[in-house]
Amino acid sequence: MYSPSAAGSADNTTAGNRAFRYEVTGLRQSSESDVSRYDIRRSGSVYFTVPYKRMNEFMRRILRLGGTIVSITPVGPGVETNPSRPLASSDSSPAPAAAPAAPAPAAKAATKTVVPVNTYKPKNPFIGKCLSNEPLVAEGGSGIVQHLIFDLKGSDLTYLEGQSIGIIPPGNDANGKPHKLRLYSIASTRHGDNLDDQTVSLCVRQLEYDSPETGERVYGVCSTHLCNLKAGDDVAITGPVGKEMLLPEDEDANIIMMGTGTGIAPFRAFLWRMFKENNPDYTFKGFAWLFFGIPYTANILYKDDLEKMAAENPDLFQLTYAISREQNNADGGKMYIQDRIKENADKLWELIQNPKTHVYMCGLKGMEPGIDEGMTAAASKFGVDWTQYRSQMKKEHRWHVETY
Numbered sequence: 001m002y003s004p005s006a007a008g009s010a011d012n013t014t015a016g017n018r019a020f021r022y023e024v025t026g027l028r029q030s031s032e033s034d035v036s037r038y039d040i041r042r043s044g045s046v047y048f049t050v051p052y053k054r055m056n057e058f059m060r061r062i063l064r065l066g067g068t069i070v071s072i073t074p075v076g077p078g079v080e081t082n083p084s085r086p087l088a089s090s091d092s093s094p095a096p097a098a099a100p101a102a103p104a105p106a107a108k109a110a111t112k113t114v115v116p117v118n119t120y121k122p123k124n125p126f127i128g129k130c131l132s133n134e135p136l137v138a139e140g141g142s143g144i145v146q147h148l149i150f151d152l153k154g155s156d157l158t159y160l161e162g163q164s165i166g167i168i169p170p171g172n173d174a175n176g177k178p179h180k181l182r183l184y185s186i187a188s189t190r191h192g193d194n195l196d197d198q199t200v201s202l203c204v205r206q207l208e209y210d211s212p213e214t215g216e217r218v219y220g221v222c223s224t225h226l227c228n229l230k231a232g233d234d235v236a237i238t239g240p241v242g243k244e245m246l247l248p249e250d251e252d253a254n255i256i257m258m259g260t261g262t263g264i265a266p267f268r269a270f271l272w273r274m275f276k277e278n279n280p281d282y283t284f285k286g287f288a289w290l291f292f293g294i295p296y297t298a299n300i301l302y303k304d305d306l307e308k309m310a311a312e313n314p315d316l317f318q319l320t321y322a323i324s325r326e327q328n329n330a331d332g333g334k335m336y337i338q339d340r341i342k343e344n345a346d347k348l349w350e351l352i353q354n355p356k357t358h359v360y361m362c363g364l365k366g367m368e369p370g371i372d373e374g375m376t377a378a379a380s381k382f383g384v385d386w387t388q389y390r391s392q393m394k395k396e397h398r399w400h401v402e403t404y
């Protein structure tokens with residue numbers, strides 16, 4: 001069963017009717033730029049007014065021509081423009097690279113799709129069946145991480161990419177009370193791994209640590225329950241929950257993903273929707289960039305699929321690993337994803353200024369300060385205060401964080 005989604009097109013939205021003014025520097029003359037209709041100067045800023053629908057195509061062209069986008073500001077009905085800076089005119093003074101405009105208001109796609117929430121509550125969970133439970137860590141890797149598929153047949157449980165479900169482990173806690181639910185990010189698209197809208201998948205690491213008090217090995221209750229499930233076993237499911245990590249419906253949106261370890265789960269759902277499913281209702285036309293932090297090569301979850309997608313979609317998908325225990329950063333320390341962010345600061349910053357760009361972060365809570373540090377370094381190269389910019393992006397629903 002492949003039920004058509006209610007997802008709508010961005011073209012009918014307010015954002016779809018708007019235009020944006022780009023300030024660009026460094027465009028080089030070339031046979032390609034000469035035949036373009038752009039008003040290109042050898043130095044200084046050039047301004048272009050670009051309709052929302054053409055922003056990605058325009059950005060790719062500018063990058064190809066060697067230009068740097070200094071700022072993007074909304075123009076059009078209801079938006080004040082700065083009369084001292086005429087549109088589409090050339091300006092021979094050097095670009096104020098250190099002072100890009102404040103981020104543009106959100107170019108939010110209309111959210112027509114109903115987001116299902118709490119179809120099954122903890123008092124009345126759906127009892128699904130485990131269909132499969134496969135290891136994801138290759139030989140020589142660290143710890144146990146499993147890909148699980150659950151059968152949802154007979155339930156009303158539907159979900160969207162970026163949501164989570166709750167799992168209630170069997171048995172009681174130390175106080176004799178039934179265990180509370182634990183949340184897990186959904187790793188499959190709304191259509192499920194079998195494309196029949198009847199399954200949901202998870203990517204689960206078995207929690208294990210040495211007790212600081214006794215020194216004994218302790219195994220997490222729910223993650224151990226999940227990692228030990230056999231095909232045919234029951235699993236108590238609640239939810240779905242979460243609206244923070246939803247994928248925008250706009251097919252032109254740029255999606256920057258920063259994940260550590262099992263934080264890949266929602267990004268697997270995003271990438272499968274973009275590049276593996278041939279959905280009649282969604283054809284990804286933006287740019288996707290995954291920064292993935294893992295300890296060893298053997299810990300690269302879904303490695304073959306990710307690398308195949310990157311190889312098959314070189315213009316649409318970039319994959320950047322930070323392999324902490326095999327690679328070193330510029331200072332000789334462990335390579336973390338924030339180091340990759342610093343390395344790619346210019347390109348990232350250019351993307352982030354585009355109102356169509358969304359940034360997602362998922363995985364270890366400890367990665368948040370590091371990412372901020374990386375982004376602070378990237379933004380400061382352009383004279384921008386990252387903390388302010390981030391809160392503006394949050395208001396625009398372009399900065400999405402789910403860490404645990």
Ligand SMILES: Cc1cc2nc3c(=O)[nH]c(=O)nc-3n(C[C@H](O)[C@H](O)[C@H](O)COP(=O)(O)OP(=O)(O)OC[C@H]3O[C@@H](n4cnc5c(N)ncnc54)[C@H](O)[C@@H]3O)c2cc1C
Pocket residue numbers: 164182183184185186203204205206207209210211212219220221222223224262263265402403404
């Ligand atoms: C929104 C969200 C999404 C999530 N998605 C995923 C996912 O996709 N995949 C995934 O694997 N997990 C995910 N998690 C984490 C998951 O919910 C559980 O927290 C995790 O599986 C551990 O649960 P548990 O029952 O196995 O551990 P528990 O038995 O509940 O043990 C956890 C407790 O052990 C203690 N503890 C843990 N580590 C140590 C340590 N090093 N030293 C001392 N004490 C320690 C702490 O008291 C902690 O509260 C997500 C969490 C959230 C909030």
Ligand SMILES: NC(=O)c1ccc[n+]([C@@H]2O[C@H](COP(=O)([O-])OP(=O)(O)OC[C@H]3O[C@@H](n4cnc5c(N)ncnc54)[C@H](OP(=O)(O)O)[C@@H]3O)[C@@H](O)[C@H]2O)c1
Pocket residue numbers: 142143144145205208209260261262263293294295296299322323324325334336337338363364366367368370
């Ligand atoms: N018991 C085990 O065998 C075992 C094995 C692996 C993980 N774990 C634990 O499982 C948890 C995470 O598992 P996971 O599956 O989500 O991830 P994971 O596979 O361990 O990958 C997480 C990655 O993020 C890195 N990282 C750690 N701190 C970071 C920070 N502050 N900023 C950016 N990156 C950071 C890690 O590097 P480094 O780890 O190299 O610092 C690692 O490369 C951690 O608590 C970890 O200690 C246990």
